[in-house]
Amino acid sequence: MEAKLQEIEKRKTYLDEKSLKSWLFTLDHKRIGLMYLFTSLVFFLVGGLFAIIFRTELAFPGKQFISPEVHNILFTLHGALLIFLVIIPLIPSALGNFFLPIMVGARDVAFPRINLLSYWLFFTGAVLLLLSLLFGPIDTGWTFYTPYSANKGLNVFIVSLAIFILGMSSILTGMNFIVTVHKLRAPGLTWGKLPLFVWAIYATSLVQLLATPVLGITLLLLGMENLLGIGFFDPAKGGDPVLFQHLFWFYSHPAVYIMILPAFGVISELVSVHSRKPIFGYWFIAASSLAIAFIGFIVWGHHMFVAGMSPIADIIFSFLTYFVAVPTAVKIFNWTATLYKGKISFTTPMLYALGFISLFLIGGLTGLFLANLGTDIHLHDTYFVVGHFHYVMVGAAVFAFFGALFHWLPKMFGRMYNEKWAKIGWFFNFVGFNLAFFPHFILGIQGMPRRYWDYPAEFQGLHFASTVGAYFIALGALISLAVFIHAMFKGERASDNPWGGKSLEWTIPSPPPTENFEKIPVVEEGPYDFVKH
């Protein structure tokens, strides 16, 4: 055992080279994935901090300690930072980068240099976003509706430019992943043997590729409105504010599927590996990812039922929106069915996966109320919407991220995390999340509008509960990240395959060598073919 440990310690890994240059100019997809991971986590904390501040203000009616102007800046930055720098890139660019090539049996992505370029574009966009604060922090909401955002000036221009550059990063990554999956699969690795995480990233990349350019042009035009005074979206200059909304949501609706599809892929992995059972309904799940990606492109108008569209448009968009519920429901049934007759371990990743299923169910079901023409008129732009999207973006996507992080931590660093503290972090995340956001549904139904710095005192009780929940989430997130950082440096040595997974990443050493595989494998079994001993 001692000898074996010594041998393991001597193995070459992708972490060996320690110079700064070897990180900043790396072509190794695993290192690029880690750089994305840490950059996003920093902004996760910043965006979360902003929420803690304005939730504290909102705990009581009347002004507590921040002015409405500051509140509006905080909710704008909270949304913009968390959406563009955290949720969209997190699972695909961090974990996707690390694991996609390994899962298809390749040594790297199709275009490693473009991958590095993607990261630096991402970093540039992030820096520009911060730089824009020097010109007056934006307060337009992350949705930038015109004409409010059309005449703000240099700060909106710089933010538009920043997000445009972030979009370029997203597009190049999507392109890289698609070519990788098509061209670099190891011999024997047919589409039917791909892990569902790969299917999910593939579907996400398709959406990234096709939707992001439209955001690019929309924000470019918005930036030009602010810089040069062109008036496409400002009625005072002959423009149309509703046109902005169409162009904006044409991207931003598919964007939410960029945020959730990778999470779906993660859950398929976690549920099957931690119940040591094949995923139920592989082909239905793979097909549903593609179906959701496709349907996601034709429903954007459901954000605009009270914005000035014709009734025919309203009806068509509502009808089409309902179709996205079917493939989504199918996934939920399949994950649940995977548990049947499994051998379920209550590891932290499994807890996050189970939490995901419950929370995503609520998030998805509340979407039905918003797709509904009758109820949406009442619920649009109220706290109900805020509750809905936090359940799917945080309760689902962020939970999937944490589950994935702990699931793959042993592989990325060759170390195990502290199970007890990770579970404590999960507990605060789960309880805190429900306490913070379930009240939002009730508030919205009662008529409480969103983006309000203050509210009539009659709404107070639920706001207070929500703020307490926010603090719990902060505790849970900090504990979880502390467990992660501690494990990275001081965790106990983990075996190469602590969970008994069957996809290719579990066949190579932990941490992996730079070239991933000593020899490119010839694949004969599927990723969920768990074997009897």
Added chain:
Amino acid sequence: MWISALLPERASDYAVHVDTAFWITFFLSLIFFVIINFAILVFIIKYRRRKGDEEPGAPISHNTPLEIVWTIIPTILIFVIFWFGFKAYAEIKWMREKPKYEIRITARQWGWTAEYSDGKKLITGTIKDDRFITTKDFQPIIFVPAGEPVQLVLTSQDVIHSFYVPEFRVKYDAIPGRYTKIWFQAKKPGEYEVFCTEYCGAWHSRMPAKVLALPPKQFERFLKLPPDKFNNTLANMPIDSIYAVLNLSDEEFEKWSGAQEKLLLAMSPAERGKLISQRLCQSCHSFDGSQGIGPTWKGLFGSERILADGKRVLADENYIRESILQPGEKIVKGFQPVMPSFQGQLSEEQISDIIEFIKSLK
């Protein structure tokens, strides 16, 4: 306190259709939520891995008939939910009869203006207090007859706002450069809160209003009042006083009406100005010298003002008029440039009245 436990009171005729769609969606969702969570709970208990067991679970990878069934069932159910939503939407969008009355609503940063076809006008403003507010602080923006269909034509003079009456279940954006329409029929008399529901800047959360639905007799009285009399009296009064006046007996009302004539004629411009100022200006400008968001009016007229850029100006009639219409032009030192413009909200006569009132505050 009007807050309901969940859905607000159904105050409009079509609200019941919205609530039907809501509850059907809710119960179908609840059924699925319970089934899935129950299944998960049962499975994780029954199929938990026992200590030392390294064997995999059963190699069940799919069941095509089952998967097809549970694809078809949700597909059918979503059509059901869609249908009830469409029904409610149709009720909200398309009126069964022509509206009896049409009111023009203009949104602005940060308040509302309502105009009737005969010239009656109501304006609500921004509640800029630091202290907390309740729905009792909301001012009426429209008077409508209970039991009759009313149409609102919405627009904005600056950015996108949205007119939302939760108790009616109706909402639509007020968009600059175009007109949008909503209609409703209040089931019974009452006060129904209005919220701006499209983020419009700093005071988005503090431009609330109220719909005042009146019984037929009271609404008749409102209709018959000549516009300028209404604009100078009821339009500026607190809700309790409005009800008090509208509920007077015929004789008393005649007396009040006549008295209003006389009162109005007798009322000095300063007194008329006071009424308007109490409603639209007092939240920022005190009349008694106390500190506020804007400079106090006590002793303002005729004084020398020191502006933010150091210049000095005399606070005469022109200065005050400019401050009302183009408040950004001259900012007094020590104050923020946050005053909204009242261009288009106040008539020349009202502006003169306000100036006279300010003059009276020595």
Added chain:
Amino acid sequence: MEQVLKSHHEVEEKHAGLEGAKMGMWLFLFTELLLFGGLFAAYAVFHTVYSKDFEIAHHHLDRVIGFINTLVLITSSLTMALAVWSAQTNRRGLLNLFLFLTILLGTTFLVVKLAVEWPVKFAEGLYPGGKEFNHLLQEGHKGQAIFFSLYFMLTGLHGLHVLVGVIVLLGILFLALRNTFSSEYYGPVEVSGLYWHLVDLIWIYLFPLFYLIK
């Protein structure tokens, strides 16, 4: 873990290769179509709303110059295609020539746009922020102002793409002069060619929309 690796032979390593590079470029070009698509959609919306104003405004554009520029760009697509053919058939001298001609034609397009067409508009004040432009807004001819805004945005974004193309082709020419390409290895030339053809295609849609409105 070992049960996966059943093979004892060395397996051929996969690379993206020429096919992969072409796939990547096609995917990227698709995104460019969507980028311009958003602008074309905006154009379509405003043309419908302001059809009269668009008709009036377009008379300010010089059809002859626009036509010349169109010819220049179409010819450059031809020379680019010939450059790719030259690389594929090992004709190094012709490759250098055709690359050079493409760059020359691309630069001509840019010069005509930036040194001839645009300055005329600047002098006339018909640009966002310009005197005549503001005049149009104030006089209620907002549609004409929108036309010029669209004109500058679309031709500007397109011009930027031409510029990037010219720079990339300069890089390709530099490599070609060092004998980097042959019938064994010509991927970068072909892939750059794809990009260049798209840039041409976009102009072919743009030209009638602005210069030939009836």
